[in-house]
Amino acid sequence: MSTTQFENDLSDVVASDKAHVWHHLMQHKMFETVDPKIIVEGKGMRVWDITGKEHLDAVSGGVWTVNVGYGRDTIADAVRDQLVKMNYFAGALGSVPGARFSERLISKMPGMTRVYYSNSGSEANEKAFKMVRQISAQHHGGKKSKILYRERDYHGTTITALSAAGQPQRQAHYGPFTPGFVDVPHCLEYRNQYGVVENYGERAADAIEEVILREGPDTIGGLCLETITAGGGVITPPKGYWERVQEICTKYGILLILDEVVCGVGRTGEWFGYQHYGIKPDIVTMAKGVASGYAAISCTVTTEAVFDLFKADASDPMSYFRDISTFGGCTSGPAAALENMRIIEDEDLLANTTAMGARLEQNLLALKDKHPVIGDVRGKGLFWGAELVADRETKEPVDEIKGQAVVGHCNAEGVLIGVTNRSIPGYNNTLCLSPALIATKSDIDQITGAIDNALTAVFGSGK
Numbered sequence: 001m002s003t004t005q006f007e008n009d010l011s012d013v014v015a016s017d018k019a020h021v022w023h024h025l026m027q028h029k030m031f032e033t034v035d036p037k038i039i040v041e042g043k044g045m046r047v048w049d050i051t052g053k054e055h056l057d058a059v060s061g062g063v064w065t066v067n068v069g070y071g072r073d074t075i076a077d078a079v080r081d082q083l084v085k086m087n088y089f090a091g092a093l094g095s096v097p098g099a100r101f102s103e104r105l106i107s108k109m110p111g112m113t114r115v116y117y118s119n120s121g122s123e124a125n126e127k128a129f130k131m132v133r134q135i136s137a138q139h140h141g142g143k144k145s146k147i148l149y150r151e152r153d154y155h156g157t158t159i160t161a162l163s164a165a166g167q168p169q170r171q172a173h174y175g176p177f178t179p180g181f182v183d184v185p186h187c188l189e190y191r192n193q194y195g196v197v198e199n200y201g202e203r204a205a206d207a208i209e210e211v212i213l214r215e216g217p218d219t220i221g222g223l224c225l226e227t228i229t230a231g232g233g234v235i236t237p238p239k240g241y242w243e244r245v246q247e248i249c250t251k252y253g254i255l256l257i258l259d260e261v262v263c264g265v266g267r268t269g270e271w272f273g274y275q276h277y278g279i280k281p282d283i284v285t286m287a288k289g290v291a292s293g294y295a296a297i298s299c300t301v302t303t304e305a306v307f308d309l310f311k312a313d314a315s316d317p318m319s320y321f322r323d324i325s326t327f328g329g330c331t332s333g334p335a336a337a338l339e340n341m342r343i344i345e346d347e348d349l350l351a352n353t354t355a356m357g358a359r360l361e362q363n364l365l366a367l368k369d370k371h372p373v374i375g376d377v378r379g380k381g382l383f384w385g386a387e388l389v390a391d392r393e394t395k396e397p398v399d400e401i402k403g404q405a406v407v408g409h410c411n412a413e414g415v416l417i418g419v420t421n422r423s424i425p426g427y428n429n430t431l432c433l434s435p436a437l438i439a440t441k442s443d444i445d446q447i448t449g450a451i452d453n454a455l456t457a458v459f460g461s462g463k
């Protein structure tokens, strides 16, 4: 790494940060006595903080984002070249990178045809919800306006995205919420709600149908699900689940909205998480990995059938999608996204994700053998969770303070991992791992080695 950043005295930065920056998701009382961590530089899988300490980042920027790793000159160059040529015009007009990226993206998503640009995962989901509402108003006489969401899923931070949150601690204190959002049960087999059943996945999907019948099928317009739940505990879908969900959506004419804000663009070893399960969505949202955090971009991608509903009647001045996102017109997003996609292709990162994901799974299962505190290991590609329990028989979750202590130990050892937090009361007990798609064997082993040490330090020596 370059050392230039550290040649200067950055103590003023710490002072400014402490005086003025309101950090996300942080209780700030502690900053009266300790300094906030400030990250100064990143290269590949590693970041350096303001004290010069090196960290191996096993969470891609904390929240599953920097898929191609840090310090990518070619993305910076592509963005710079685009910005000096044409930085912005409102999205009612087109842009060169906007058109080019839409074509590249759609080439990875058979069955989908239209890309609507905005800036964040929350916003991409809001667009999807607005589409359902407008379709309801203009094509179903106001029926089919409700949107189903699932326990443990998260779709964003705005009040309406939070109205679709299956995470009570994210919602707490922010109501009242937007009406017309209805929850369906989670599909985490490890915490089976149905007792002995022949096929848990089908049973969990049937629970969605039960909600539809209770509410009335003609009231429901959309079902919004994370393909693999992220912050709600890294929940991979059980066998049989998606097939049945698809059948149910078709049967009741409900639009299937897949939130791929985390899964999208390579994280699971396919371009999109849903491509592992043969699902045919109507709308797919994505954000984090689209440009790996080099620019703010999110996309709401639809089928032509959905798109057609917004141009059916050109004589009606209200019949098109009357939505705008000012910064959805920034060209930096699609310029960065194009280069991000090129990197994933040219460096064969989907294959690397699959191979390194298999190693990560193997290592985590070995840790589960050694440490009784690991109750369950779940994930796909380079997107994994290890649920910590105080007792394997009862599956009682560990005290969340202990999960955080594991994160703290790894951090002290120079490895950044995550743990679910302020999400599901009593169940913020899943360690989260999402290294960049460029991870090597030794990176993976270093990550699980740090977790091994941390589990021993916090819970004792294992078996």
Ligand SMILES: Cc1ncc(COP(=O)(O)O)c(C=O)c1O
Residues within 6 Å of the ligand: 063, 119, 120, 121, 122, 123, 125, 154, 155, 156, 157, 226, 230, 231, 259, 260, 261, 262, 287, 288
């Ligand atoms: C599955 C999922 N959807 C949506 C969002 C919201 O994305 P953003 O923070 O970019 O608004 C997140 C953020 O973590 C997420 O994990």
